[in-house]
Amino acid sequence: MTGVNKDFNINFLGYTLVLFVILIETYQVIFTVKPFWLDEWFIIYNLKFNRTDEIFRDLDYSQQFPRILLYSINKFSGYFNYSYQALRIPSFVAMTAAIYIYIRISSKIYIDPLNKWVTVLCILSFKTVSQYFIQTKHYSFEILFAVLIIYQLIYITRAVKNHKIEVNYVISTLLIPVGFFCSYTYPILIVPALVVLLIQIKIKSSYYIGIIPLVLSLISLLTAYSLDYSHVLSDSEMQSYWHSKIFSRANWQTGLSNIWIFFSNVGAGLVFEYLLGSLIVVGIISSFLKMNIKIFRSFDESSIIPSYFNLLFVFIIILYFS
Numbered sequence: 183m184t185g186v187n188k189d190f191n192i193n194f195l196g197y198t199l200v201l202f203v204i205l206i207e208t209y210q211v212i213f214t215v216k217p218f219w220l221d222e223w224f225i226i227y228n229l230k231f232n233r234t235d236e237i238f239r240d241l242d243y244s245q246q247f248p249r250i251l252l253y254s255i256n257k258f259s260g261y262f263n264y265s266y267q268a269l270r271i272p273s274f275v276a277m278t279a280a281i282y283i284y285i286r287i288s289s290k291i292y293i294d295p296l297n298k299w300v301t302v303l304c305i306l307s308f309k310t311v312s313q314y315f316i317q318t319k320h321y322s323f324e325i326l327f328a329v330l331i332i333y334q335l336i337y338i339t340r341a342v343k344n345h346k347i348e349v350n351y352v353i354s355t356l357l358i359p360v361g362f363f364c365s366y367t368y369p370i371l372i373v374p375a376l377v378v379l380l381i382q383i384k385i386k387s388s389y390y391i392g393i394i395p396l397v398l399s400l401i402s403l404l405t406a407y408s409l410d411y412s413h414v415l416s417d418s419e420m421q422s423y424w425h426s427k428i429f430s431r432a433n434w435q436t437g438l439s440n441i442w443i444f445f446s447n448v449g450a451g452l453v454f455e456y457l458l459g460s461l462i463v464v465g466i467i468s469s470f471l472k473m474n475i476k477i478f479r480s481f482d483e484s485s486i487i488p489s490y491f492n493l494l495f496v497f498i499i500i501l502y503f504s
Contacts, residue, residue, distance in 0.1 A: 196299035250363035374493030
Protein backbone atom coordinates (compact mmCIF):
# COMPACT_ATOMS: atom_id res chain seq x y z
CA MET A 183 0.00 0.00 0.00
CA THR A 184 2.89 2.32 0.77
CA GLY A 185 4.29 1.82 -2.72
CA VAL A 186 0.88 2.57 -4.27
CA ASN A 187 0.50 5.75 -2.21
CA LYS A 188 4.04 6.83 -3.15
CA ASP A 189 3.34 6.33 -6.87
CA PHE A 190 0.03 8.20 -6.54
CA ASN A 191 1.72 11.15 -4.80
CA ILE A 192 4.48 11.31 -7.43
CA ASN A 193 1.97 11.18 -10.29
CA PHE A 194 -0.25 13.77 -8.61
CA LEU A 195 2.67 16.15 -8.09
CA GLY A 196 3.87 15.60 -11.67
CA TYR A 197 0.48 16.28 -13.24
CA THR A 198 0.00 19.30 -10.97
CA LEU A 199 3.29 20.89 -12.05
CA VAL A 200 2.57 20.22 -15.75
CA LEU A 201 -0.93 21.66 -15.39
CA PHE A 202 0.52 24.73 -13.67
CA VAL A 203 2.86 25.36 -16.61
CA ILE A 204 0.07 24.88 -19.16
CA LEU A 205 -2.23 27.24 -17.24
CA ILE A 206 0.47 29.94 -17.29
CA GLU A 207 0.87 29.51 -21.05
CA THR A 208 -2.92 29.51 -21.49
CA TYR A 209 -3.10 32.85 -19.70
CA GLN A 210 -0.47 34.25 -22.08
CA VAL A 211 -2.46 33.01 -25.07
CA ILE A 212 -5.80 34.46 -23.96
CA PHE A 213 -4.53 37.82 -22.72
CA THR A 214 -2.21 40.03 -24.77
CA VAL A 215 0.63 40.03 -22.25
CA LYS A 216 3.50 38.66 -24.35
CA PRO A 217 4.73 41.01 -27.10
CA PHE A 218 5.84 39.60 -30.41
CA TRP A 219 9.58 39.84 -31.00
CA LEU A 220 11.44 40.62 -34.22
CA ASP A 221 11.54 37.12 -35.76
CA GLU A 222 7.85 36.63 -34.99
CA TRP A 223 7.01 39.89 -36.76
CA PHE A 224 8.95 38.66 -39.80
CA ILE A 225 6.90 35.46 -39.83
CA ILE A 226 3.66 37.39 -39.33
CA TYR A 227 4.58 39.61 -42.28
CA ASN A 228 4.96 36.51 -44.46
CA LEU A 229 1.65 35.17 -43.15
CA LYS A 230 -0.32 38.33 -43.83
CA PHE A 231 1.15 39.76 -47.00
CA ASN A 232 2.37 36.78 -49.06
CA ARG A 233 0.09 35.10 -51.55
CA THR A 234 -0.21 31.31 -51.50
CA ASP A 235 2.29 30.88 -54.33
CA GLU A 236 4.73 33.24 -52.55
CA ILE A 237 4.58 31.13 -49.38
CA PHE A 238 6.05 28.25 -51.38
CA ARG A 239 8.95 30.38 -52.59
CA ASP A 240 11.73 32.14 -50.70
CA LEU A 241 10.27 33.95 -47.69
CA ASP A 242 10.86 37.62 -46.94
CA TYR A 243 13.37 38.77 -44.31
CA SER A 244 15.52 35.62 -44.67
CA GLN A 245 12.98 33.51 -42.79
CA GLN A 246 12.55 29.74 -42.98
CA PHE A 247 9.37 27.95 -41.96
CA PRO A 248 7.90 24.60 -43.06
CA ARG A 249 5.79 25.74 -45.98
CA ILE A 250 2.75 23.48 -45.54
CA LEU A 251 2.67 24.40 -41.87
CA LEU A 252 3.00 28.11 -42.69
CA TYR A 253 0.16 27.81 -45.21
CA SER A 254 -2.04 26.06 -42.61
CA ILE A 255 -1.35 28.72 -39.97
CA ASN A 256 -2.01 31.38 -42.60
CA LYS A 257 -5.48 29.98 -43.25
CA PHE A 258 -6.27 29.50 -39.57
CA SER A 259 -5.05 32.90 -38.32
CA GLY A 260 -6.42 34.67 -41.41
CA TYR A 261 -9.91 33.41 -40.57
CA PHE A 262 -9.61 35.27 -37.25
CA ASN A 263 -8.09 38.36 -38.88
CA TYR A 264 -4.59 37.50 -37.57
CA SER A 265 -5.53 38.29 -33.99
CA TYR A 266 -3.05 37.90 -31.14
CA GLN A 267 -4.81 34.75 -29.94
CA ALA A 268 -5.00 33.19 -33.42
CA LEU A 269 -1.26 33.67 -33.91
CA ARG A 270 -0.47 32.13 -30.51
CA ILE A 271 -2.82 29.13 -30.53
CA PRO A 272 -1.07 26.86 -33.12
CA SER A 273 2.24 26.74 -31.23
CA PHE A 274 0.43 26.40 -27.90
CA VAL A 275 -1.62 23.44 -29.14
CA ALA A 276 1.46 21.77 -30.67
CA MET A 277 3.57 22.09 -27.50
CA THR A 278 0.71 20.97 -25.25
CA ALA A 279 0.14 17.95 -27.50
CA ALA A 280 3.88 17.16 -27.40
CA ILE A 281 3.84 17.20 -23.58
CA TYR A 282 0.72 15.02 -23.42
CA ILE A 283 2.08 12.47 -25.90
CA TYR A 284 5.44 12.33 -24.14
CA ILE A 285 3.76 11.69 -20.78
CA ARG A 286 1.82 8.81 -22.36
CA ILE A 287 4.90 7.40 -24.07
CA SER A 288 7.12 7.72 -21.00
CA SER A 289 4.64 5.57 -19.08
CA LYS A 290 5.57 2.77 -21.48
CA ILE A 291 9.31 3.44 -21.20
CA TYR A 292 9.73 3.96 -17.44
CA ILE A 293 8.45 1.55 -14.81
CA ASP A 294 9.20 3.91 -11.93
CA PRO A 295 6.96 7.03 -12.10
CA LEU A 296 9.72 9.10 -10.49
CA ASN A 297 11.98 8.48 -13.50
CA LYS A 298 9.13 9.36 -15.83
CA TRP A 299 8.37 12.69 -14.19
CA VAL A 300 12.04 13.65 -13.86
CA THR A 301 12.38 13.42 -17.66
CA VAL A 302 9.07 15.20 -18.25
CA LEU A 303 9.98 18.10 -15.95
CA CYS A 304 13.51 18.32 -17.37
CA ILE A 305 12.00 18.75 -20.83
CA LEU A 306 9.53 21.37 -19.55
CA SER A 307 12.37 23.35 -17.96
CA PHE A 308 14.48 23.52 -21.13
CA LYS A 309 14.72 27.01 -22.57
CA THR A 310 13.48 25.90 -26.01
CA VAL A 311 10.24 24.62 -24.52
CA SER A 312 9.57 27.43 -22.07
CA GLN A 313 10.60 30.25 -24.39
CA TYR A 314 8.90 29.08 -27.59
CA PHE A 315 5.79 27.50 -26.04
CA ILE A 316 3.41 30.00 -27.66
CA GLN A 317 5.64 31.92 -30.06
CA THR A 318 4.68 32.30 -33.71
CA LYS A 319 7.54 30.06 -34.78
CA HIS A 320 7.75 26.42 -35.84
CA TYR A 321 9.80 25.21 -32.85
CA SER A 322 6.77 23.86 -30.96
CA PHE A 323 5.99 21.70 -33.97
CA GLU A 324 9.59 20.50 -34.15
CA ILE A 325 9.28 19.25 -30.57
CA LEU A 326 5.87 17.71 -31.29
CA PHE A 327 7.13 15.68 -34.23
CA ALA A 328 10.28 14.69 -32.35
CA VAL A 329 8.00 13.10 -29.74
CA LEU A 330 5.72 11.61 -32.39
CA ILE A 331 8.69 9.75 -33.88
CA ILE A 332 8.88 7.66 -30.69
CA TYR A 333 5.11 7.05 -30.79
CA GLN A 334 5.32 5.98 -34.43
CA LEU A 335 8.30 3.71 -33.82
CA ILE A 336 6.57 1.92 -30.93
CA TYR A 337 3.38 1.11 -32.82
CA ILE A 338 4.83 0.46 -36.28
CA THR A 339 7.40 -1.99 -34.91
CA ARG A 340 4.70 -3.60 -32.77
CA ALA A 341 2.58 -4.17 -35.88
CA VAL A 342 5.60 -5.67 -37.63
CA LYS A 343 6.26 -7.94 -34.66
CA ASN A 344 2.65 -9.13 -34.37
CA HIS A 345 2.05 -9.31 -38.15
CA LYS A 346 -1.14 -7.38 -37.51
CA ILE A 347 -2.36 -3.96 -38.66
CA GLU A 348 -3.97 -1.98 -35.83
CA VAL A 349 -5.41 1.53 -35.48
CA ASN A 350 -2.23 2.95 -33.92
CA TYR A 351 -0.20 1.54 -36.82
CA VAL A 352 -2.47 3.28 -39.33
CA ILE A 353 -2.31 6.59 -37.42
CA SER A 354 1.49 6.33 -37.09
CA THR A 355 1.91 5.62 -40.79
CA LEU A 356 -0.40 8.45 -41.88
CA LEU A 357 1.55 10.88 -39.68
CA ILE A 358 4.75 10.26 -41.66
CA PRO A 359 4.01 12.72 -44.52
CA VAL A 360 2.66 15.24 -41.98
CA GLY A 361 5.99 15.09 -40.17
CA PHE A 362 7.97 15.69 -43.37
CA PHE A 363 5.76 18.62 -44.39
CA CYS A 364 5.55 20.32 -40.99
CA SER A 365 9.01 19.85 -39.49
CA TYR A 366 12.61 20.40 -40.55
CA THR A 367 14.08 18.06 -37.91
CA TYR A 368 11.73 15.17 -38.71
CA PRO A 369 13.75 13.96 -41.75
CA ILE A 370 16.83 13.69 -39.51
CA LEU A 371 15.06 12.06 -36.57
CA ILE A 372 13.29 9.47 -38.72
CA VAL A 373 16.52 8.02 -40.17
CA PRO A 374 17.53 5.99 -37.07
CA ALA A 375 13.85 5.04 -36.59
CA LEU A 376 13.76 3.55 -40.10
CA VAL A 377 17.00 1.67 -39.41
CA VAL A 378 15.44 0.12 -36.29
CA LEU A 379 12.34 -0.68 -38.35
CA LEU A 380 14.46 -2.44 -40.99
CA ILE A 381 16.09 -4.56 -38.26
CA GLN A 382 12.68 -5.48 -36.91
CA ILE A 383 11.38 -6.32 -40.40
CA LYS A 384 14.36 -8.60 -40.97
CA ILE A 385 13.95 -10.36 -37.62
CA LYS A 386 10.17 -10.83 -37.89
CA SER A 387 10.01 -11.29 -41.70
CA SER A 388 6.99 -8.99 -41.80
CA TYR A 389 7.73 -7.28 -45.08
CA TYR A 390 4.32 -6.14 -46.30
CA ILE A 391 3.53 -4.26 -43.05
CA GLY A 392 7.00 -2.79 -42.63
CA ILE A 393 7.52 -1.71 -46.22
CA ILE A 394 4.57 0.73 -46.27
CA PRO A 395 6.16 3.27 -43.83
CA LEU A 396 9.47 2.98 -45.70
CA VAL A 397 7.92 3.71 -49.11
CA LEU A 398 5.74 6.48 -47.68
CA SER A 399 8.82 8.07 -46.07
CA LEU A 400 10.65 8.12 -49.40
CA ILE A 401 7.68 9.61 -51.28
CA SER A 402 7.14 12.21 -48.55
CA LEU A 403 10.83 13.15 -48.54
CA LEU A 404 10.92 13.72 -52.29
CA THR A 405 7.68 15.72 -52.24
CA ALA A 406 8.77 17.84 -49.26
CA TYR A 407 12.12 18.49 -50.93
CA SER A 408 10.38 19.78 -54.04
CA LEU A 409 7.95 22.00 -52.13
CA ASP A 410 10.10 23.11 -49.21
CA TYR A 411 13.54 21.70 -48.42
CA SER A 412 15.04 22.95 -51.68
CA HIS A 413 14.41 26.54 -50.53
CA VAL A 414 16.11 25.88 -47.18
CA LEU A 415 19.14 24.17 -48.69
CA SER A 416 19.62 26.95 -51.24
CA ASP A 417 19.46 29.71 -48.62
CA SER A 418 23.11 30.82 -48.58
CA GLU A 419 22.49 33.50 -45.96
CA MET A 420 21.05 30.98 -43.49
CA GLN A 421 23.85 28.51 -44.15
CA SER A 422 26.49 31.20 -43.61
CA TYR A 423 24.85 32.29 -40.34
CA TRP A 424 24.66 28.80 -38.82
CA HIS A 425 28.03 27.73 -40.17
CA SER A 426 29.71 30.59 -38.33
CA LYS A 427 27.84 29.75 -35.12
CA ILE A 428 28.10 25.97 -35.09
CA PHE A 429 29.95 24.15 -37.81
CA SER A 430 33.03 26.36 -38.03
CA ARG A 431 33.73 25.40 -34.41
CA ALA A 432 32.90 21.72 -34.77
CA ASN A 433 35.46 19.83 -32.68
CA TRP A 434 35.35 17.38 -29.80
CA GLN A 435 36.02 20.06 -27.17
CA THR A 436 33.18 22.27 -28.41
CA GLY A 437 30.87 19.28 -28.83
CA LEU A 438 31.38 18.06 -25.26
CA SER A 439 31.05 21.62 -23.96
CA ASN A 440 27.71 22.02 -25.78
CA ILE A 441 26.44 18.75 -24.30
CA TRP A 442 27.40 19.99 -20.82
CA ILE A 443 25.67 23.35 -21.39
CA PHE A 444 22.56 21.63 -22.80
CA PHE A 445 22.01 19.61 -19.62
CA SER A 446 23.43 21.95 -17.00
CA ASN A 447 21.10 24.78 -18.07
CA VAL A 448 18.07 22.88 -16.80
CA GLY A 449 18.30 24.96 -13.66
CA ALA A 450 19.95 28.30 -13.02
CA GLY A 451 23.06 29.41 -11.21
CA LEU A 452 26.40 27.80 -10.44
CA VAL A 453 25.03 25.19 -7.99
CA PHE A 454 22.46 23.91 -10.50
CA GLU A 455 25.01 23.92 -13.29
CA TYR A 456 27.54 21.73 -11.47
CA LEU A 457 24.98 19.61 -9.65
CA LEU A 458 22.59 18.89 -12.52
CA GLY A 459 25.31 18.97 -15.15
CA SER A 460 27.36 16.34 -13.34
CA LEU A 461 24.46 14.12 -12.26
CA ILE A 462 22.74 14.08 -15.65
CA VAL A 463 25.92 13.49 -17.66
CA VAL A 464 26.94 10.63 -15.33
CA GLY A 465 23.39 9.26 -15.44
CA ILE A 466 23.32 9.37 -19.25
CA ILE A 467 26.66 7.56 -19.55
CA SER A 468 25.49 4.92 -17.06
CA SER A 469 22.14 4.44 -18.82
CA PHE A 470 23.84 4.35 -22.21
CA LEU A 471 26.15 1.52 -21.09
CA LYS A 472 23.37 -0.45 -19.40
CA MET A 473 20.98 -0.30 -22.34
CA ASN A 474 23.73 -1.29 -24.79
CA ILE A 475 24.61 -4.33 -22.68
CA LYS A 476 20.94 -5.31 -22.72
CA ILE A 477 20.60 -4.79 -26.48
CA PHE A 478 23.65 -6.92 -27.25
CA ARG A 479 22.35 -9.71 -25.03
CA SER A 480 18.92 -9.85 -26.69
CA PHE A 481 16.99 -7.69 -29.16
CA ASP A 482 13.31 -7.62 -28.24
CA GLU A 483 10.51 -5.05 -28.00
CA SER A 484 12.09 -3.38 -24.97
CA SER A 485 15.20 -2.74 -27.09
CA ILE A 486 13.36 -0.67 -29.71
CA ILE A 487 13.53 2.74 -28.02
CA PRO A 488 17.11 2.36 -26.64
CA SER A 489 18.25 1.25 -30.10
CA TYR A 490 16.62 4.29 -31.65
CA PHE A 491 18.38 6.71 -29.29
CA ASN A 492 21.67 4.89 -29.83
CA LEU A 493 21.42 5.32 -33.58
CA LEU A 494 20.16 8.89 -33.26
CA PHE A 495 23.17 9.80 -31.11
CA VAL A 496 25.58 8.28 -33.63
CA PHE A 497 23.77 9.91 -36.56
CA ILE A 498 23.88 13.38 -34.98
CA ILE A 499 27.59 13.00 -34.18
CA ILE A 500 28.24 12.05 -37.82
CA LEU A 501 26.25 15.05 -39.08
CA TYR A 502 27.96 17.40 -36.63
CA PHE A 503 31.49 16.48 -37.65
CA SER A 504 30.91 15.73 -41.35
